[in-house]
Amino acid sequence: xxxxxxxxxxxxxxxxxxxxxxxxxxxxxxxARHIVVPGDTLWGISGKFLQQPxxxxxxxxLNREQIRNPHRIYPGDIIxxxxxxxxxxxxxxxxxxxxxxxxxxxxxxPIPSIPPNVINPFLSAPLVIEQGQLDxxxxxxxxxxxxxxxxxxxxxxxxxxAADVDMWQVYRRGRPLRDPETKDTLGFEAFYLGxxxxxxxxTPAIFEIVTFKEEIGxxxxxxxxxxxxxxxxxxxxxxxAVDGRVISIYGGVNEAGRFSIIALNKGLQDGLxxxxxxxxxRNRVVVQRNDEGRxxxxxxxxxxxxxxxxxxxxxxxSYALVLQSNGPVTVNDYLRTP
Numbered sequence: 574x575x576x577x578x579x580x581x582x583x584x585x586x587x588x589x590x591x592x593x594x595x596x597x598x599x600x601x602x603x604x605a606r607h608i609v610v611p612g613d614t615l616w617g618i619s620g621k622f623l624q625q626p627x628x629x630x631x632x633x634x635l636n637r638e639q640i641r642n643p644h645r646i647y648p649g650d651i652i653x654x655x656x657x658x659x660x661x662x663x664x665x666x667x668x669x670x671x672x673x674x675x676x677x678x679x680x681x682x683p684i685p686s687i688p689p690n691v692i693n694p695f696l697s698a699p700l701v702i703e704q705g706q707l708d709x710x711x712x713x714x715x716x717x718x719x720x721x722x723x724x725x726x727x728x729x730x731x732x733x734x735a736a737d738v739d740m741w742q743v744y745r746r747g748r749p750l751r752d753p754e755t756k757d758t759l760g761f762e763a764f765y766l767g768x769x770x771x772x773x774x775x776t777p778a779i780f781e782i783v784t785f786k787e788e789i790g791x792x793x794x795x796x797x798x799x800x801x802x803x804x805x806x807x808x809x810x811x812x813x814a815v816d817g818r819v820i821s822i823y824g825g826v827n828e829a830g831r832f833s834i835i836a837l838n839k840g841l842q843d844g845l846x847x848x849x850x851x852x853x854x855r856n857r858v859v860v861q862r863n864d865e866g867r868x869x870x871x872x873x874x875x876x877x878x879x880x881x882x883x884x885x886x887x888x889x890x891s892y893a894l895v896l897q898s899n900g901p902v903t904v905n906d907y908l909r910t911p
Contacts, residue, residue, distance in 0.1 A: 627850035722788035736774035806848025853879035
């Protein structure tokens with residue numbers, strides 16, 4: 574019973590600490606209003622008003638359902654900063670298109686949460702695969718004559734492709750993604766290569782390479798292409814404490830910067846969801862010599878240096894876009910609740 578009570582008290586105390594937020598802090602000289610223009614994002618607009626952009630839902634007074642389905646904001650709308658009777662800041666939208674007009678141009682699209690061109694290739698491409706998941710996936714068994722590797726317009730011969738699917742994505746399995754603490758294999762990184770169109774079904778079927786990011790060759794696998802999901806969550810911080818680590822930087826590089834894609838060792842089972850904003854904190858050890866001239870390792874206190882936006886979640890892994898960074902992001906850096 575004592576253990577149960579102690580655990581309950583600790584849980585309540587941690588919940589209280591997470592819920593106790595300081596007042597909203599506006600930027601220095603925030604604009605009284607902002608006219609939305611093409612190219613704006615929810616994140617970019619929030620940075621014009623707030624020192625902590627991830628607290629955007631509070632400024633809008635949004636509930637959890639509105640966070641997942643935010644008000645659509647269009648170019649031409651006017652966002653007005655005002656204060657309630659208690660002096661607490663809030664935003665509201667004025668529609669500048671009140672009078673009926675006839676437009677001869679394409680319908681305007683609502684502004685996205687973050688720059689869509691950066692993450693679109695990663696929304697439908699398979700990023701994480703389970704052990705053995707691709708064993709039965711269609712495979713390139715041969716290339717056209719005089720081609721070792723394939724590029725746009727080249728032909729590939731594929732075994733196991735469904736005859737009723739036209740467009741496919743091409744990839745190969747990458748290195749395993751391991752938890753830096755438990756050493757468990759969380760999955761395998763799928764290296765996205767490009768797209769291919771099925772020209773003639775058969776055994777093997779004939780495919781034409783439509784686009785490619787990297788050279789495509791014999792043994793690479795295919796999956797049916799699916800349109801990217803249209804998800805536009807408002808950037809917001811998690812309700813619970815997050816203690817994650819950077820386990821991979823997409824593209825096989827050692828360091829990342831702004832608009833880079835990173836993988837972290839937390840996913841749906843840990844309560845992460847699309848739209849969560851996490852702080853990046855440096856995990857650094859300094860090697861120096863002590864008074865006796867011997868090398869020693871000194872762990873430097875964590876240093877917060879950036880923010881990342883979670884845009885795709887799997888069961889045990891999530892992918893995030895680095896939106897702010899005052900230095901390079903490296904593997905094993907921490908991701909925390911901001």
